[in-house]
Amino acid sequence: MKGFSKWLLQLVVGFIGILLISGLPILIMGFQQGEFRWKEYGEHLVILFPLSDFLDANYGPHIGQYIIYSLEILFLALIVATGLAILFTILTMLCKERTRQRIKTVFFFLESLPDILIILLVQLTVIMIHKNTGIFVSKIAVTGGEKLYFLPVFCLMILPMIQLYRLSMLTFEAEERKMYVELAKSLGFKKLIILLVHIFRNAIISIFFQSKKTMWFMLSNLFILELMFNMPGIMLHLRDNISGEVFLITVCSFFLPVFLLYSFGEWYFVRRLNRGGAFE
Amino acid sequence: MKSVWKQPYFVIGFVILAFFLVGSFVFEWVFGSDPKQTYFIYENGRVVQAAPLPPSWMHPFGTDQFGYDMLAKIMLGAKYTIIAAMGVAAVRMFIAVPIGFAIGTYWQKRRLLINSFIDPLHYVPMTIFAYLMLYPVLWEPMEGFSTTVWERIIIQVVLMAIITVPIVSSLIGNEANLLYHEEYILASRTLGASRLRIITRHLFPMMREKLFVLYGQQVVETLVVFTHLGLLYLFIGGTEVSYDPMFGDPPKSIAYEWAGLFGSSFRYLQGVPWLPLVPAICFALVILAVAAMIEGYTRAVSGKVKIPKRKKVALVSDDTIKWNQQQLKEKLQVLRENEIR
Structure with missing residues (x-):
């Protein structure tokens, strides 16, 4: 069970990381005018909630x-x-x-x-x-x-x-x-x-x-x-269509499958290794 | 450590890099900062060819659609591209090395958390990340730039350096943490060495060679990101944009740096293949040169790359042999002492 909670932690922290990164362009958008837009950045961080609204607005077929x-x-x-x-x-x-x-x-x-x-x-x-x-x-x-x-x-x-x-x-x-x-x-x-x-x-x-x-x-x-x-x-x-939202969707669409694939692979191989006693 | 200058790979790489870099300055000094322009080629008073001219003896790399000599453009632009790439990698290492060592030693308990924060960064293609961050800086707004070329180049170098600092420092951190648990460092800690002393006396000297190799890899990576950004019309030092609705020129690079040469001509691949191909090949040459230098350096510091020999098969273990030798030595000493007496 310890392994699972560790895995969940990695997934959640990864998500938060992507969310923080996706807002960065908004933060420096005002560069030519010489300002950082902290307020807009803060607003961007809460766009995910509620999730259904976010998906309706940004996720078409x-x-x-x-x-x-x-x-x-x-x-x-x-x-x-x-x-x-x-x-x-x-x-x-x-x-x-x-x-x-x-x-x-x-x-x-x-x-x-x-x-x-x-x-x-x-x-x-x-x-x-x-x-x-x-x-x-x-x-x-x-x-x-x-x-x-x-x-x-x-x-x-x-x-x-x-x-x-x-x-x-x-x-x-x-x-x-x-x-x-x-x-x-x-x-x-x-x-x-x-x-x-x-x-x-x-x-x-x-x-x-x-x-x-x-x-x-x-x-x-x-x-x-x-x-x-x-x-x-x-x-x-x-x-x-460069924007924080599309960026978020793009990165997640690669992060999720690859993360799942490699977590599964790691779990499978580590289990096989341990059963064989190669690591003991 | 053998001298790197005895390594053919290192020397070849160095010569290519120096040719472009020194050649670029010499070229500007000799021929001035404007490339030669040839609109038409005349033969007996009649126009036989108009720009863009294909590669020939007069123009080894051909000319572009405005008649500018490609060889001159390449030579003039080399210094911006190469120095910018080396600068990005240097700034990146300068920031990432201290953070990496801190992750590996001071913050090693929180390493899992830090790593899982940094992990998703790998899923962001560097080009997209750089594009997002650099677009507000490099794309000329309607009212013109409010910054100078050199300001923009410096901001670009620093931004591009910072975006991969987390990845590089976590790499260094993991490596340093592996070393931190070596036995001799354990011994040194037991004797009361502080973490700072362990970093300066043990970890840094142990990792110096690896850090040099990492620097070379960062230069290569930066060059590749430059080519990608060129395709997205973001050029080193800013992109000149024409907002004229009727006769707008395509986005232009301000200096003749290679990313711009490549990015702005990629669309003409079918008709004028030498326009995008020449800068692309030059990029490849510089990247190969850096790779060759890395390989030469690695061979110099690790000694000649030898084909590993098979383990010798011994019936008795090494310890037994050592013990035997010890015994023999003692016996001999006793014998000699007896003789003297």
């Missing part, structure tokens, strides 16, 4: 659609990125030490490419392919009501994939040095079997815990992606 579209892109990209990162990790782990070091250096520098350059290059490539061969791979911007999935997910997943790849390489290599791998090797198991069955199961927990940071990183990218592809998501909606 179209906002729900924006949120769902943004979350779809975000989670699709996360799933694809995780899958590919783990696949590449296992492939690299099968290589020799020297090759491994080289691949890691290349990925280190790839990781520092800015997201705008990647999106620009992808869009340019699509344009060039269309110009030269006439094959239309995908639309490079959303026009009208339809939704775009393939290209945004592709752009969004590249950088997180590289980050996750570096992370899982570190974890896998740390696991590889442990005794149970040595034992498995001496028993004559093949390298691939050891990787897939033994190391993978232990590494995935650590990767899950650290992937939260990648998630945060993706949120910033998602914003720029919606801007450059003109996608009807919640971030673009926020840019067009």
Whole structure:
């Protein structure tokens, strides 16, 4: 029960934090006139109550659609990125030490490419392919009501994939040095079997815990992606109707699902770990 | 610690960064602060090409739609972009390091509460947060700016530094708290060292290298936020807005800084790809340079990155071996003493 109350505390404090942040722009809105608007800030803090009025005024069905579209892109990209990162990790782990070091250096520098350059290059490539061969791979911007999935997910997943790849390489290599791998090797198991069955199961927990940071990183990218592809998501909606209320809804719409997902994951993995006695 | 100058990565990164930074000042000193303008290219008295000109020998990066040379714009703008990014990261570290150490030592009992306050900040994309905070400062109002360019740059740097101070200081706080429970610090506390002394004598020296790396990462992050803000038409030093309803120019950057060059030309990607692509590649180059410096620095302070060797398999434990050696030494001493006698 102690764990639950701690969880509830984190959730409530998180909410209060978001509420306080969402009012900040109102506070400094009067900057050009040289004043801080404390009174308006105070008024903003109580807009949530009563909750039903707040939702009626600011939460229409179209906002729900924006949120769902943004979350779809975000989670699709996360799933694809995780899958590919783990696949590449296992492939690299099968290589020799020297090759491994080289691949890691290349990925280190790839990781520092800015997201705008990647999106620009992808869009340019699509344009060039269309110009030269006439094959239309995908639309490079959303026009009208339809939704775009393939290209945004592709752009969004590249950088997180590289980050996750570096992370899982570190974890896998740390696991590889442990005794149970040595034992498995001496028993004559093949390298691939050891990787897939033994190391993978232990590494995935650590990767899950650290992937939260990648998630945060993706949120910033998602914003720029919606801007450059003109996608009807919640971030673009926020840019067009900038206000404390929309800001509050936007941040909560990411905070709640991700927070719930990771709390559940933590609870599940910690329980499994404790039952196995690995932490005792 | 080996010298960082022997690390090829560090040197390469440093050279690229110095090229842009020093080059920017030298360029302005030699060619003046206005880029060269070419409207048309004539051949035998006839106009063959009009601005925007594609990259050629005359204009390695092409020209923009008004005929200004892109290379000149890039070189002139480099100093604003790079110095602003380094400034933001420096101010941020300057504020966050003391707070972080305080969280890790003095306020460690309240760390859970502080962390759960800071946690939701991660869900606010930095760009949106910066946009919200900077819009009133940088967007030119109807009646014109009431501040000067340098005032705006300073306010922007400080605001951008402050918005991620909580995240960075909680990071430092957690790290410092981990170290605080090390055995040698426990020993030092038992001997009566105050928390301030532990911070200055133990925690800070232990974390100095990590803090340098963190500084580099903050520079990279700031550069990325600059590119994002550029897309939102918020440029370093303010955005010039034309309120003319009929012939309004698009929002313009006041200096030739890169975020402005990129943000204001992004829409022309299909027709004039070099306009947004050149600043974007320059951003990437600077970010790569900083990343290379970080990597070189890390290698210098941690020694050569070695492929870890397998643990040697010993049938007896290390303690037993040590005990044996001790015994042997004592026996030898006894023998030698006997000999002398």
